[in-house]
Amino acid sequence: MDEQIRLDHGEGGAATARLVREVFWRHLGGPPFAEDAAAVEGAKELLLTTDAFVVRPLFFPGGDLGRLSVCGTINDLAVAGAVPLALAAAFVLEEGLEVAVLEHLVASMAAAAGEAGVRIAAGDTKVVGRGEADGVFVTTTGIGRRIAGVRLAPDSCRPGDAILVSGPVGDHGIAVLLAREDLGLRSPVASDCAPVGALARAVLAAAPGTRCMRDPTRGGLATAIVELAAAAGAGAVLHEEAVPVRDAVLAVGDLLGLDPLYVACEGRLIAIVPPVEAAAALAALRRDPAGREAAQIGEIVAGGGVILATAAGGHRPLHALEGAQLPRIC
Numbered sequence: 569m570d571e572q573i574r575l576d577h578g579e580g581g582a583a584t585a586r587l588v589r590e591v592f593w594r595h596l597g598g599p600p601f602a603e604d605a606a607a608v609e610g611a612k613e614l615l616l617t618t619d620a621f622v623v624r625p626l627f628f629p630g631g632d633l634g635r636l637s638v639c640g641t642i643n644d645l646a647v648a649g650a651v652p653l654a655l656a657a658a659f660v661l662e663e664g665l666e667v668a669v670l671e672h673l674v675a676s677m678a679a680a681a682g683e684a685g686v687r688i689a690a691g692d693t694k695v696v697g698r699g700e701a702d703g704v705f706v707t708t709t710g711i712g713r714r715i716a717g718v719r720l721a722p723d724s725c726r727p728g729d730a731i732l733v734s735g736p737v738g739d740h741g742i743a744v745l746l747a748r749e750d751l752g753l754r755s756p757v758a759s760d761c762a763p764v765g766a767l768a769r770a771v772l773a774a775a776p777g778t779r780c781m782r783d784p785t786r787g788g789l790a791t792a793i794v795e796l797a798a799a800a801g802a803g804a805v806l807h808e809e810a811v812p813v814r815d816a817v818l819a820v821g822d823l824l825g826l827d828p829l830y831v832a833c834e835g836r837l838i839a840i841v842p843p844v845e846a847a848a849a850l851a852a853l854r855r856d857p858a859g860r861e862a863a864q865i866g867e868i869v870a871g872g873g874v875i876l877a878t879a880a881g882g883h884r885p886l887h888a889l890e891g892a893q894l895p896r897i898c
Contacts, residue, residue, distance in 0.1 A: 582888040584786070585795075605648035605712070614653075617644040618709040624896040626673065626703055628747035630739070630759030631834070634676030637706040639761050639834055640785065640898060642684045646765040647781035647837055649720045649772065650712030655681060656690040657708045662701035670704065684763040686710075718772055722799035722840075724779045729868040730846035731804060732839045734767050734859045735760065736812040737789045738828035740835070742820050744897045753823075757816045762835035767859050771837075774852035775845035782838045785898055787889040790829040792838055793866075794874050794888045804874045806866035806886070829876070830889050832897050840868065 574583065605617035621637040631639075638655065645652050657677065661670065681688050743759040764783060772778055784792040789811070797804045806829075813828045821828050835858070841849045846864055853859035874886040 582890050585888065605644050605650060605710075607714075608711075613714045615645055615648050615650040615712050615714055616709070617641055617648070617712075618707065619644065620705065620707040621898055622702070622705050622896055623744060623898055624702060625744075625747050626669065628759055629743045629757065631743075631761035632673060632676050633704065633706060634673035635680045636759075636761050636834060636898060637708045638677050638680035638684065638688075639763050641708040641710040642680075642686065643764045643783045643834075643837070645710050645712035646763070646768040647720075647783050648712075648714075649718035649768070649781070650714050651765065651769075652684060652686040652710055652712040654689040655686055655708055655710050657688055657706060658692040659694070660701050660705040661693065661695045662703050663695060663698045665703055673704065673706075680763065684765055715769070715772060717776075718778075720778065720780045722780050722796045723801065725796070725800035725802055725840050725868050726779070726842075727802060727868055727870045728843050729779055729840050730843050730849075730864050731793065731806070731866040731868065732771075732841065732846065732850055732853065732862060732864050733784075733789065733812065734764065734837045734839075734853050735835070735861045736814045736817070737784065737833050737836060738813055738817040738821065738831035740833050741788070741831035741894045741897050742817050742826075742828075745824075745826075745894055746820065748896075751824075753820065755816050755820055757814065757820065760833055760835035762858060764835060764837045764858075767837055767853060767856055770852040770856055770859070771839045771841070771849045775839070775841040775849035777842040777845050778849070779840040779842070781840070784833050784836055784838055786832055788828070788830040788832055789838070790827070790874070790876075790886045791889045794886060796838070796840065797868070797872070797874050800868065801872075803869045803871040804866055805869055806874065806876050808876055808878045810863055810865045812861050812863050826894070829886070831894065834898065843867075
């Protein structure tokens with residue numbers, strides 16, 4: 569185990585997985601594979617999730633810390649097959665933060681919660697000295713009720729299952745990066761930050777055999793698929809030409825050496841469904857304006873490892889994110 573915490577321990581990739589496994593799970597216990605939300609002991613139909621948000625800057629094209637803190641937690645419940653019941657929010661405020669900034673963020677939280685049909689029912693506030701919190705940090709905890717009959721787990725995946733994504737990847741991370749750094753670049757990229765509950769329910773209704781879902785946040789699409797395949801004891805093939813990526817995201821990625829497959833999303837879901845239900849699930853996603861660019865991007869295969877079939881006809885192995893590609897994006 570590493571002796572000190574580094575930025576990449578918070579990136580959702582290989583270093584994060586080691587930290588969770590070798591520190592948190594070793595002392596607190598853990599499931600056989602990581603899930604976005606956990607069942608509540610004694611009430612198996614209730615799912616619980618929590619997340620901390622430290623994005624910098626606080627405001628970025630397409631969203632802000634307030635909207636992000638609600639969507640991130642709501643989406644973890646949605647891809648676990650639950651409908652949110654309530655949220656709690658804890659704020660760490662830095663001395664000197666303008667009250668107008670805080671009010672803007674809280675109003676944004678309320679608007680996002682309204683979109684998702686959930687109430688922020690409890691909270692807490694702490695204040696620390698100047699320079700100790702970078703403005704404001706927010707932690708949100710959500711509780712949801714599992715949709716009747718839905719049991720999603722990576723180990724239910726089978727070779728031949730289709731891999732779907734609900735829209736273009738990489739928007740959020742690139743939008744935050746451009747807002748943070750003075751790069752002199754003009755770009756139309758905006759964060760995809762949005763609740764995915766309606767999309768998740770559409771998939772489950774159209775494809776009742778859905779194996780599992782994920783929202784590809786830290787570590788991006790590639791890391792999410794690598795983790796799912798490993799938990800399933802299987803492999804996966806992704807087809808580069810099928811993965812939706814906006815031209816502007818590709819252009820910025822090429823310029824800065826960033827692979828969009830590893831850049832975070834905050835309003836997308838991945839669904840793994842039986843091949844006979846793939847067309848129905850894809851059509852259901854595309855009927856929703858938020859999913860009109862959904863695509864079938866690959867399939868589960870026997871064996872292990874994840875391969876990207878490139879547009880040039882080659883094959884590139886994909887691994888969990890290593891290093892701190894874009895810290896502080898959520």
